[in-house]
Amino acid sequence: MLELVNISKNYNPGSVNELCLFKDFNLTIEGGEFVSVVGSNGSGKTSMLNIICGSIDVDGGKILVGGQDITPRKDYIRQRRIGRVYQDPAKGTCPAMTILENLSLADNKGKPYNLGRGVNKARTEAYREMLRPLNLGLEDKLGVQVGSLSGGQRQALALLMATMTPIDFLILDEHTAALDPKTAEIIMELTDRVVREKKVTTIMVTHNLRYAVEYGTRLLMMHEGKVILDKAGAQKKQLDTEEIMGIFNRISVECGN
Amino acid sequence: MALILSVLEQGMIYGILALGVYITYKILDFPDLTVDGSFPFGAAITVRIISSSTIPPILILPIAFLAGALVGMCTGLIHVKLKVRDLLSGIIMMTGLYTINLWIAGSAYVPIFNKESIFDNAFINGIFTGALADFKTVLIIFVIMLVAKYLLDWYMHTKSGFLLRAVGDNDTIVTSLGVDKGLVKIVGLSIANGLVALSGCIYAQQQRGFEISIGTGAVVIGLASVIIGTSIFKHATFLRVTSGVIIGSILYKACVALAMFAGIDANAIKLITATLFLVILVVSMDRKRGK
Numbered sequence: 001m002l003e004l005v006n007i008s009k010n011y012n013p014g015s016v017n018e019l020c021l022f023k024d025f026n027l028t029i030e031g032g033e034f035v036s037v038v039g040s041n042g043s044g045k046t047s048m049l050n051i052i053c054g055s056i057d058v059d060g061g062k063i064l065v066g067g068q069d070i071t072p073r074k075d076y077i078r079q080r081r082i083g084r085v086y087q088d089p090a091k092g093t094c095p096a097m098t099i100l101e102n103l104s105l106a107d108n109k110g111k112p113y114n115l116g117r118g119v120n121k122a123r124t125e126a127y128r129e130m131l132r133p134l135n136l137g138l139e140d141k142l143g144v145q146v147g148s149l150s151g152g153q154r155q156a157l158a159l160l161m162a163t164m165t166p167i168d169f170l171i172l173d174e175h176t177a178a179l180d181p182k183t184a185e186i187i188m189e190l191t192d193r194v195v196r197e198k199k200v201t202t203i204m205v206t207h208n209l210r211y212a213v214e215y216g217t218r219l220l221m222m223h224e225g226k227v228i229l230d231k232a233g234a235q236k237k238q239l240d241t242e243e244i245m246g247i248f249n250r251i252s253v254e255c256g257n
Numbered sequence: 258m259a260l261i262l263s264v265l266e267q268g269m270i271y272g273i274l275a276l277g278v279y280i281t282y283k284i285l286d287f288p289d290l291t292v293d294g295s296f297p298f299g300a301a302i303t304v305r306i307i308s309s310s311t312i313p314p315i316l317i318l319p320i321a322f323l324a325g326a327l328v329g330m331c332t333g334l335i336h337v338k339l340k341v342r343d344l345l346s347g348i349i350m351m352t353g354l355y356t357i358n359l360w361i362a363g364s365a366y367v368p369i370f371n372k373e374s375i376f377d378n379a380f381i382n383g384i385f386t387g388a389l390a391d392f393k394t395v396l397i398i399f400v401i402m403l404v405a406k407y408l409l410d411w412y413m414h415t416k417s418g419f420l421l422r423a424v425g426d427n428d429t430i431v432t433s434l435g436v437d438k439g440l441v442k443i444v445g446l447s448i449a450n451g452l453v454a455l456s457g458c459i460y461a462q463q464q465r466g467f468e469i470s471i472g473t474g475a476v477v478i479g480l481a482s483v484i485i486g487t488s489i490f491k492h493a494t495f496l497r498v499t500s501g502v503i504i505g506s507i508l509y510k511a512c513v514a515l516a517m518f519a520g521i522d523a524n525a526i527k528l529i530t531a532t533l534f535l536v537i538l539v540v541s542m543d544r545k546r547g548k
Contacts, residue, residue: 080435092433094426097419105419109434115412118419162433 002029002169002201007051007061009225021047022225025061029218033232034195034202036212038244039222040251045205048222049171052203054078065168080110083162083200085155087174092158095147099138099157102146103127106161130160134190152183156190163194170195172204176211184208188215209248213241223251264514266395268507269402270459271478275486275506276409276499277452278479283487283498285425285445290347290476291332294354295325295450297472299457301362304467307372314375317458318401325454326447328354333443351472358469365469374462375401394463401459405452406499412448421445453479474530481534482506488541509533 007025012018021044029035039045050056052063054075063071070078085092093102104119107127124142131139134156138149146154155175163170172191176184192215195202206212212219219236221229221244229247231239274296281289299321306317328350336346359365375381376394385393412418424431424441431438453475461467486505490496496504516529 074437076432076435076437079433084433086429091427091429094423094430096426097422101419105416105423105430105434108416113416113420113434113436115415115417118414118416 001031001064001066002052003027003062003064003067004048004051005062005064007063008059009047009051009056010059013059020225022051022058022061025225027220027227029201029203031201032199033218034216035204035218035220036216037203037205037220037222038207038209038212038248039220040248042224043222044225045222046173049084049173049203049205052078052169053082053084053171081166081168082171083165083167083169084171085158085162085173085175087177089151089154089158089178092161093146093154096145098143098145099131099149100124100127100142102157102161103130103142103164106164109165130164134160150183152179152187155179155183155187159187159190159194163198163200167200170198170200170202172202172206174205174207177207191215209244210241213239213244219244221247221251260514260518262391262395264511265507266398266463268510269395269398269503270456270463271482271510272402272456272503272506273405273459274453274456274475275479275482275502276405277449277456278476279483279487279499279502280409280421280445280449280452282480282483283425284422285442285449287336287343287425287442287446288347289329289332289446289449290344291328291350291354291446291450292347292453292476292479293472293474294351294358295328295453296457296460296475297358297467297469298328298354298361299325299454300461300467300471301358301457302454303458303461304367304369305361305363307369307374307462308367314373314378314462317462318375318455321458322451322455325457326451328454329446329448329450330443332450333439333446336446337439337442355469355472358472362467362469366466368466369461370465374465375459376462398459398463402503405455406503409448409452410497410499417444421448474527477530477534478506478509481509481530481537484537484541485509509537 004025004027007022009022010018010020037045047056051058054073058071062069094105097105100119104123107123127142128139136153136156138153138157146157149157159175175191176187179187188211204216217236218232219229219239220227228251274292278289278292281287302321302324303317306312306320307314332346332350335341335349336343341349376397381393381397413422420431420436420441421444424438424445428438431441460471482505483502484505485508486502487498489505490501512533513526513529517523517526521529
């Protein structure tokens with residue numbers, strides 16, 4: 001279970017550009033939930049993910065995981081139990097390393113990075129088996145540098161790498177936004193399958209309202225640092241894209257964009 | 258003949274320095290000016306030990322490496338913990354080391370003639386007799402260079418080495434893997450400056466002395482070697498990058514020797530170095546990895 005308690009966050013404090021994004025922000029996510037988060041630009045979606053992952057510090061409040069306060073922990077320590085996929089496919093993989101080397105790196109997460117051999121040959125076949133269901137032909141390209149793959153292939157690999165080792169949360173930060181519609185669809189289906197198989201608690205930020213409605217067990221809409229819509233379970237199933245679109249347009253108009 | 262041997266000797270000694278620069282410049286994407294201080298640092302420690310103790314010369318090599326690693330660690334700590342920019346961290350260390358090198362060596366010029374060195378001791382002189390004696394220095398340097406290169410190649414294929422490659426490539430992923438990226442950078446800088454100091458150690462023994470000015474422009478020689486090595490052998494799959502870097506260093510030394518041979522004033526050496534570096538940069542178009 002993840003709890004954000006009374007979170008407050010100001011950008012550029014003390015300057016004319018001061019922006020209060022969160023003030024007493026509260027959110028509880030139960031274990032096993034697949035939460036899709038939508039909202040306009042600047043609504044605080046990505047900031048929320050960064051706060052959970054420790055990429056940005058909070059000015060006040062607490063982040064609890066299973067009741068334990070993780071607020072003082074550094075980003076890299078928190079991320080030992082978090083898998084994250086970014087909007088930019090380049091962020092989730094190492095371009096100058098091969099697919100095999102990338103997978104080996106990710107496979108070792110949580111264990112010491114010592115002077116043992118970087119690539120465990122015995123695992124190669126297991127990696128092939130992981131890549132095969134993607135249907136991208138990556139299983140035959142283990143020795144290819146990741147930098148030469150397409151955005152979709154890299155993003156599929158990034159998703160695989162983020163979920164290879166046991167994690168408490170999967171954080172998806174607009175992970176289909178930089179892909180063409182067809183590839184985005186493939187990645188989204190892959191995401192859904194991975195989340196079901198691993199039963200991992202997932203938070204997905206997306207600009208695609210249809211994905212937000214179709215996938216996941218809970219839907220949040222954020223606006224100016226507040227949750228303005230929160231539907232889970234049966235209530236969420238009744239939602240349709242049109243309705244969400246309507247609410248989304250209404251707040252956007254109020255906001256003037 | 259003597260000229261070729263001298264080019265090979267110098268080229269391979271600076272090749273070890275270039276391996277260090279390769280780690281910082283190419284892998285970590287960190288312009289590390291510490292090199293201008295850690296190269297003479299290795300040399301200063303060497304002449305100090307040789308002239309004041311009876312430690313076997315071969316043991317000075319790992320000592321110099323460790324001392325250099327310590328210096329690299331300081332640069333890393335300044336950059337990571339005190340959040341000083343990469344270029345400035347190196348400049349601070351380079352400037353400070355100038356004084357430290359003078360303290361360690363004792364003065365700006367310290368000769369070590371008639372002392373035992375890795376090139377001149379009872380054991381080595383026993384093996385290399387007669388006609389072989391001329392090739393003694395170059396062969397010993399070759400062996401040390403090979404060991405350094407293979408150790409680095411081996412390290413780059415360990416788990417820790419993978420992280421080092423990852424941190425320069427995409428440091429976000431290192432954080433995602435639950436590892437402190439600052440620590441990985443510090444490790445990389447330590448290994449790099451360890452190699453540089455090792456190179457300085459061999460240089461002092463080959464030149465039979467320490468001179469404070471050897472540090473000036475060391476980083477430029479290293480960068481030029483790395484850029485020649487990585488751009489000429491970009492498509493050569495049979496060669497590891499590390500071999501390319503060392504060959505780059507030999508080629509670079511050959512160019513300088515050629516210029517000197519053509520009768521250019523010895524005082525102009527730094528100007529030639531700078532010009533040559535500029536030409537190499539323009540030709541290889543490797544001014545900055547555009548992303």
